[in-house]
Amino acid sequence: MPELPEVETVKRTLTELIMKETITKVSVGWPKMIKEPDDVTLFSTMMAGQTFKSIERRGKFLIFRLDDYSLVSHLRMEGRYSVSNSDEPTTKHTHVRFFLANGKELRYADVRKFGTMHLFPLGTECQRLPLVKLGPEPLSPDFSPVQLKEPLQRTTRAIKSALLDQTVVAGLGNIYVDEALFKARVHPEKTANMLTDEEIEQLFISIKQTLLDAVKAGGSSIKSYVNGQGEMGMFQQQLNVYGRTGEPCHTCDNMIVRSVVGGRGTHTCPTCQPS
């Protein structure tokens, strides 16, 4: 699943490709994907004639700002945007097509069909579900150790599960939680409200650093993930624990182990992250 760095990379590449382009028509092949409005014809009508003004990101959501509306899009497991010439064939996984005045198309493909789109009047999107429930934005200058500590103090879940909760902090998924916990030397099964202030401070720093490094590298390309221009992210070469089960830790040379925490495959160095 694309996480914050991958979505940020998609945002940046799509911005170069579709900014100031006007939508002439929208065609939806999988209506269930459109969550707001609940009438898919209305969705298409509302978007026709609108111009892409900017693309932003909140957590793992893309926000396409148009003249009068904001399109909030979540890629979920396998959603992908691409920009094609209209004469290029679509695949059976192409579910939404935004025809542009310049003769090109923004296409949304999704093998699993789990992705979602919400269209709201411009400026109201942050007060509506799904964005309204999101926790702090980890790369925002406002994000602070206090903001991280507050929700962690209220839960007895494992720290790994708490960090995957998008209401605690937005944008983290399985890869970057494992990496951030390793950097902070915190064991993923540690109870969230038992973390010391020093551990929370370390975690705060490591979350920011891990995400910044990953954004810089264009995200990871575990499995089939590619960005909006079809390029692979390079961050997988910098992973310390994720996907490295049985390999030596870069810090202590002991073996990385895999366990399951809260139903999710979890990668830990038991020496660097004592329980």
Ligand SMILES: [Zn+2]
């Ligand atoms: Zn280690």
